[in-house]
Amino acid sequence: MSSPVKYTLTGNIGVISVDSPPVNALSHAVRQGLLDAITEAQNDASEAVLIICEGRTFFAGADISEFGKPIQDPWLPELLNAIESTDKLVVAAIHGTALGGGFETALASHYRCAVPSAKIGLPEVKLGLLPGAGGTQRTPRLAGIEAALELMTSGVPVAASRAKELGLVDEIVAGDLREGALTYVRKLLDSDAPVRRTSEIDPPKFGDFDALRAAVTRRARGQVAPLAIVDCVEAAATGTFAEGMKVERQKFSELMQGKQSAALRHFFFAERQAAKVDGLAKDTPVRAVDSVGIIGGGTMGGGIAMSFANAGIPVTMIEISDEALERGLSIIERNYAGSVKRGKLTEEKAAQCRALISGSTDYDALADVDMVIEAVFEDPGLKKKIFARLDGVCKKGAILATNTSYQDVDQIAAATSRPEDVIGTHFFSPAHIMKLLEVVRGEKTADDVLATCMQLAKRIRKVPVVSGVCYGFIGNRMLRPYGLQSQLLLLEGATPEQVDGAMEAFGMAMGPLRVFDLAGLDVGYKARQALSDAEKGDPAGYRVLDHLVEADRHGQKSGSGFYIYDEHRKPTPCPEVHKIIEETAAELGFERREIADEEIVDRLTRALYEEGGKIVEEGIAQRSSDIDVVYVYGYGFPAYRGGPMYFGENA
Numbered sequence: 134m135s136s137p138v139k140y141t142l143t144g145n146i147g148v149i150s151v152d153s154p155p156v157n158a159l160s161h162a163v164r165q166g167l168l169d170a171i172t173e174a175q176n177d178a179s180e181a182v183l184i185i186c187e188g189r190t191f192f193a194g195a196d197i198s199e200f201g202k203p204i205q206d207p208w209l210p211e212l213l214n215a216i217e218s219t220d221k222l223v224v225a226a227i228h229g230t231a232l233g234g235g236f237e238t239a240l241a242s243h244y245r246c247a248v249p250s251a252k253i254g255l256p257e258v259k260l261g262l263l264p265g266a267g268g269t270q271r272t273p274r275l276a277g278i279e280a281a282l283e284l285m286t287s288g289v290p291v292a293a294s295r296a297k298e299l300g301l302v303d304e305i306v307a308g309d310l311r312e313g314a315l316t317y318v319r320k321l322l323d324s325d326a327p328v329r330r331t332s333e334i335d336p337p338k339f340g341d342f343d344a345l346r347a348a349v350t351r352r353a354r355g356q357v358a359p360l361a362i363v364d365c366v367e368a369a370a371t372g373t374f375a376e377g378m379k380v381e382r383q384k385f386s387e388l389m390q391g392k393q394s395a396a397l398r399h400f401f402f403a404e405r406q407a408a409k410v411d412g413l414a415k416d417t418p419v420r421a422v423d424s425v426g427i428i429g430g431g432t433m434g435g436g437i438a439m440s441f442a443n444a445g446i447p448v449t450m451i452e453i454s455d456e457a458l459e460r461g462l463s464i465i466e467r468n469y470a471g472s473v474k475r476g477k478l479t480e481e482k483a484a485q486c487r488a489l490i491s492g493s494t495d496y497d498a499l500a501d502v503d504m505v506i507e508a509v510f511e512d513p514g515l516k517k518k519i520f521a522r523l524d525g526v527c528k529k530g531a532i533l534a535t536n537t538s539y540q541d542v543d544q545i546a547a548a549t550s551r552p553e554d555v556i557g558t559h560f561f562s563p564a565h566i567m568k569l570l571e572v573v574r575g576e577k578t579a580d581d582v583l584a585t586c587m588q589l590a591k592r593i594r595k596v597p598v599v600s601g602v603c604y605g606f607i608g609n610r611m612l613r614p615y616g617l618q619s620q621l622l623l624l625e626g627a628t629p630e631q632v633d634g635a636m637e638a639f640g641m642a643m644g645p646l647r648v649f650d651l652a653g654l655d656v657g658y659k660a661r662q663a664l665s666d667a668e669k670g671d672p673a674g675y676r677v678l679d680h681l682v683e684a685d686r687h688g689q690k691s692g693s694g695f696y697i698y699d700e701h702r703k704p705t706p707c708p709e710v711h712k713i714i715e716e717t718a719a720e721l722g723f724e725r726r727e728i729a730d731e732e733i734v735d736r737l738t739r740a741l742y743e744e745g746g747k748i749v750e751e752g753i754a755q756r757s758s759d760i761d762v763v764y765v766y767g768y769g770f771p772a773y774r775g776g777p778m779y780f781g782e783n784a
């Protein structure tokens with residue numbers, strides 16, 4: 134098999150060029166090729182060496198698919214030491230994303246240049262790991278302790294310009310990368326630039342590591358890798374390079390064998406797998422979507438509009454009256470202002486996005502759009518009426534999508550003469566922030582409509598998961614047994630703060646009862662009033678909720694629900710709620726007992742896992758890992774537990 138690494142001489146510069154699609158991961162073949170090439174360069178007539186990658190990116194990191202398997206030499210840290218110890222100048226030329234071991238390869242080079250669009254990052258923490266090829270030791274030597282820690286504990290990449298400010302990139306090259314990089318190497322040679330080994334730079338000596346550890350612990354929320362990163366950086370600041378490398382190796386190996394990294398690696402591949410639709414050919418044509426209409430300017434409609442505008446796609450928002458439209462557009466305005474204030478968007482970018490959103494009260498404004506997303510409240514009759522109207526107004530081939538969270542997409546599609554163009558796109562609130570998109574495939578949804586929505590999701594920076602049609606689709610359907618279990622636990626003896634505390638300590642972004650409070654207890658209450666006792670199901674599932682609403686406790690918005698809320702929405706436990714729970718337990722004949730936190734976590738996660746199993750069995754989800762993606766990105770399940778299905782199988 135030919136090597137993905139080529140070595141050629143261009144004048145007096147040895148060029149190591151790597152071509153290993155899709156992302157030039159540092160697989161065994163790449164590492165071996167790099168070692169062979171650097172050895173050849175060391176012994177030939179070249180005066181300097183350039184490392185450059187073909188395709189869409191510089192090395193995206195170690196090859197994650199090799200993790201968990203026996204290590205094949207040369208292992209990355211040794212390879213990088215060999216590169217760094219070369220006597221000839223070694224320069225890395227970065228484009229695309231230099232990530233993890235990829236960026237560590239650049240750090241082991243003596244100089245680094247990058248095109249302006251390049252990004253560099255150390256995202257190992259997102260895999261439950263730390264930079265294990267010298268990154269924890271070399272980064273603080275170039276960028277200082279705080280910047281290095283920020284890069285490594287957040288895992289968020291930075292742009293080339295910022296990397297240059299931090300001293301992690303030496304030169305930004307405009308135009309063609311190879312030409313620019315060769316010119317840069319010649320400039321270094323002409324100026325007699327010395328071989329500059331990062332490992333030989335004196336490490337920064339300062340660091341209040343106790344304070345840094347405390348800050349990282351707060352942000353890490355149960356993850357072990359961020360604290361191990363602090364340990365490595367402390368070793369960089371207090372010992373020699375060789376000593377620091379020993380600590381790094383030890384900690385990397387511990388993390389690699391730990392449960393969190395295994396779960397996060399599962400999740401990495403689960404996310405990528407979710408984008409693939411079984412039975413849908415890779416070359417399925419997609420429809421052009423260059424303009425979108427949104428029906429409904431409420432919180433959801435506004436967030437969806439922003440998601441498209443942020444990706445440069447113009448949006449026409451439809452409301453029933455000028456006042457409603459005005460209200461919707463002003464919420465969007467406020468959201469953009471907030472993003473600017475928090476430094477998420479520049480004023481200029483926010484203005485550009487905002488300018489892409491226009492409004493109308495006339496459906497005729499949708500005559501030419503490529504896609505419409507209906508985002509009105511959950512009234513099946515109203516939704517059907519809207520789709521019948523869209524059928525009359527929209528051009529042939531327009532995709533007609535509903536943002537329903539529960540309703541039957543097939544029945545909505547049946548209100549049109551073109552059910553093949555109808556699909557569900559279920560966004561999560563706040564829609565401009567939450568990454569999950571459930572793409573609901575109706576019985577008659579055309580393949581190209583589905584393929585278009587999967588691709589479009591990526592364009593608007595969402596993670597799509599395909600769901601079949603059932604009440605609540607994947608995510609909300611699983612909330613039912615989860616919610617029921619939370620109510621049973623209360624009746625059997627737990628307090629709301631114990632249930633939420635146990636689940637939050639487990640890693641959920643929010644416990645189930647705080648979620649009830651956030652959503653509003655009155656919503657379910659009103660819906661139940663229309664149901665017969667038989668339809669309502671087991672009273673244990675809703676009786677406490679009913680009593681709370683009847684005591685005027687509607688959740689966070691009313692200042693009280695399962696908790697009392699202050700003006701900052703901070704929850705405080707409430708004795709009156711304890712009393713309501715105890716009385717309801719007596720009313721329904723429950724005998725109360727001590728319940729351990731482990732039982733709470735076990736019963737609630739099992740409820741998700743069991744319902745998830747049914748969802749896969751029925752073919753609603755394509756695979757159980759898709760459910761993990763739904764729960765991590767849509768419902769705050771901790772990624773380091775792998776998602777409810779992975780957790781259920783591996784806990």
Ligand code: 3H9
Pocket residue numbers: 155156158190193194195196197198209210230232233234235237256257260262263264265266268402405406
């Ligand atoms: C590390 O480096 C440890 C070292 O510090 C120490 C070692 C001793 N390996 O995401 P995409 C595949 S840890 C293997 O859809 P995009 C991916 O599975 C690593 N495969 O594309 C997918 O395959 P498929 C630190 C990888 O354009 C295909 O490439 N690095 C790897 O949206 C396309 O991926 C990271 O954590 C990999 N490293 O985004 C970076 N990366 O087509 C992880 C990707 O079969 N990668 N694949 O489904 C990324 O963040 C994104 O993939 C990237 C491209 C931004 C590069």
